[in-house]
Amino acid sequence: MSRCIGYLGPQGTFSEEAALLYDSQAELVPFPTISQVANAVAIRQVEEGVVPIENSIGGSVPETLDLLIQQPRLFICREVLLPIRLYLLVRPGTEEENIHTIFSHPQPLAQSQRFLSRYFPDARLMAAPSTAAAVEQMMGDTHGVAAIGTRRAARMLHAKVLAHRIQDYPVNVTRFVVLDKADHAATGDDRTSLCFSFAEDKPGQLAAVLQELASQEINMIKIESRPLKKTPGRYYFLVDLEGHRQDAHIVQSLTYIKSITILFRIFGSYPRHRSPAPATRIARRRRCP
Amino acid sequence: MSRCIGYLGPQGTFSEEAALLYDSQAELVPFPTISQVANAVAIRQVEEGVVPIENSIGGSVPETLDLLIQQPRLFICREVLLPIRLYLLVRPGTEEENIHTIFSHPQPLAQSQRFLSRYFPDARLMAAPSTAAAVEQMMGDTHGVAAIGTRRAARMLHAKVLAHRIQDYPVNVTRFVVLDKADHAATGDDRTSLCFSFAEDKPGQLAAVLQELASQEINMIKIESRPLKKTPGRYYFLVDLEGHRQDAHIVQSLTYIKSITILFRIFGSYPRHRSPAPATRIARRRRCP
Numbered sequence: 001m002s003r004c005i006g007y008l009g010p011q012g013t014f015s016e017e018a019a020l021l022y023d024s025q026a027e028l029v030p031f032p033t034i035s036q037v038a039n040a041v042a043i044r045q046v047e048e049g050v051v052p053i054e055n056s057i058g059g060s061v062p063e064t065l066d067l068l069i070q071q072p073r074l075f076i077c078r079e080v081l082l083p084i085r086l087y088l089l090v091r092p093g094t095e096e097e098n099i100h101t102i103f104s105h106p107q108p109l110a111q112s113q114r115f116l117s118r119y120f121p122d123a124r125l126m127a128a129p130s131t132a133a134a135v136e137q138m139m140g141d142t143h144g145v146a147a148i149g150t151r152r153a154a155r156m157l158h159a160k161v162l163a164h165r166i167q168d169y170p171v172n173v174t175r176f177v178v179l180d181k182a183d184h185a186a187t188g189d190d191r192t193s194l195c196f197s198f199a200e201d202k203p204g205q206l207a208a209v210l211q212e213l214a215s216q217e218i219n220m221i222k223i224e225s226r227p228l229k230k231t232p233g234r235y236y237f238l239v240d241l242e243g244h245r246q247d248a249h250i251v252q253s254l255t256y257i258k259s260i261t262i263l264f265r266i267f268g269s270y271p272r273h274r275s276p277a278p279a280t281r282i283a284r285r286r287r288c289p
Numbered sequence: 290m291s292r293c294i295g296y297l298g299p300q301g302t303f304s305e306e307a308a309l310l311y312d313s314q315a316e317l318v319p320f321p322t323i324s325q326v327a328n329a330v331a332i333r334q335v336e337e338g339v340v341p342i343e344n345s346i347g348g349s350v351p352e353t354l355d356l357l358i359q360q361p362r363l364f365i366c367r368e369v370l371l372p373i374r375l376y377l378l379v380r381p382g383t384e385e386e387n388i389h390t391i392f393s394h395p396q397p398l399a400q401s402q403r404f405l406s407r408y409f410p411d412a413r414l415m416a417a418p419s420t421a422a423a424v425e426q427m428m429g430d431t432h433g434v435a436a437i438g439t440r441r442a443a444r445m446l447h448a449k450v451l452a453h454r455i456q457d458y459p460v461n462v463t464r465f466v467v468l469d470k471a472d473h474a475a476t477g478d479d480r481t482s483l484c485f486s487f488a489e490d491k492p493g494q495l496a497a498v499l500q501e502l503a504s505q506e507i508n509m510i511k512i513e514s515r516p517l518k519k520t521p522g523r524y525y526f527l528v529d530l531e532g533h534r535q536d537a538h539i540v541q542s543l544t545y546i547k548s549i550t551i552l553f554r555i556f557g558s559y560p561r562h563r564s565p566a567p568a569t570r571i572a573r574r575r576r577c578p
Binding site for chain 2: 107
């Protein structure tokens with residue numbers, strides 16, 4: 001029996017592509033927001049949920065970080081890296097010179113600024129809740145309207161590709177995480193995500209953490225300080241490490257870090273994603289129980 | 290004679306508010322993009338330029354980081370912290386129940402998601418190049434249209450405030466930086482921003498940097514790893530420190546950091562911004578030479 005996986009919908013979004021890349025046999029269930037995906041996992045409406053966590057250009061996705069911090073029973077069990085490629089799509093028959101309005105999600109609009117200001121400086125840019133919704137809206141509209149979306153949405157909705165790979169930066173990758181009620185067993189090639197904050201703001205605390213990691217030869221893949229929403233001027237730290245939280249040397253370091261921090265939360269350990277490949281299959285749409 | 294300051298325009302944006310908060314006597318010149326502001330400073334079309342660098346919710350502004358890395362002759366000479374408060378604005382006479390379309394910049398649309406999905410779940414969300422442009426567009430449109438914008442834009446364009454402080458998070462601050470051809474002299478309460486990357490990816494390098502800072506009792510205010518756009522899988526680090534790059538203990542640490550990194554760039558030292566206050570004055574609009 002195939003698994004039932006929630007994702008940030010609707011159909012045709014990058015989250016759906018990431019979910020297919022993760023498990024092409026799964027039954028996929030779209031949800032309108034990231035927190036609804038998380039909630040569906042928490043109440044076991046779906047077995048797992050796929051949500052974006054960071055983009056190589058735009059940075060972290062605050063909603064996903066928030067819910068990982070707030071929902072202590074949700075864990076990251078996998079990561080999926082998806083190269084982001086944006087396409088300018090139109091209804092068949094629409095000519096470039098007649099385009100006066102362009103729909104997309106705010107993020108792709110921001111990531112195609114150079115293309116848009118060069119070729120469509122006068123077009124009205126309209127925000128849609130997702131790239132897929134933008135393409136759908138465009139297909140139901142009059143000629144003269146375009147959408148920035150995915151090749152997959154173009155295929156699904158019979159849109160015509162007017163321009164290929166219009167994103168400002170050719171290397172543009174979004175990292176998605178798969179949420180579950182437990183993380184993944186050690187595989188020998190793992191990544192561990194955690195967050196912590198200190199009781200006071202003084203020099204050397206973060207250095208002590210990194211020194212501990214270095215003394216155990218633990219490689220750090222990511223570090224980011226972010227303001228605590230409820231305490232302006234104070235920060236928490238997001239850190240990703242190479243290795244699994246149950247590897248002996250990491251257990252020791254995490255125990256130490258926990259002892260010198262107040263907030264301390266391991267988001268999970270999971271296999272590192274290697275070699276992304278495009279997803280093509282159309283998922284089955286049966287509703288999960 | 291007053292100074293001539295460029296900002297991310299048009300009039301009525303948060304960047305204009307930040308520029309006024311920085312210098313209420315300046316002549317302000319709007320530019321359509323962050324890189325055009327930077328360029329105007331570089332060619333001395335304006336004396337200084339005000340651009341956003343990070344938001345407490347949304348994170349770093351990639352365009353500003355990019356140009357600081359790419360333009361080695363531009364420096365941060367000041368910082369300005371602006372509390373972000375969003376308002377739902379309409380043409381006088383428009384009733385809440387008739388609103389079918391809402392304009393704003395993609396960022397405020399994203400930061401008012403809870404409000405929008407609660408009160409206007411069916412409204413069309415339209416992306417404008419700035420909050421000010423959104424309000425202007427709304428005022429020129431038919432009734433039934435609203436915009437998310439600033440109180441200042443409401444006053445300037447005679448819009449009516451339909452809802453106050455609609456942002457999802459009450460504590461929402463954007464940090465702006467003032468760009469100049471040199472940074473600021475030491476004041477005794479300064480902040481220094483820098484970026485660096487390592488030749489190889491191995492454990493302990495960043496720990497060595499932080500250990501050096503800690504040994505000099507230098508407090509770190511921010512740290513963030515970001516992917517190098519041209520080398521996937523490799524990172525650079527953005528770090529903000531308390532103190533001035535010419536303070537003796539900081540000179541020593543920066544010399545050490547430079548010696549163990551490949552990319553190394555000090556964005557500047559500048560006085561720390563304390564106690565933000567709302568800007569109210571309308572700036573003079575004379576064109577700078």
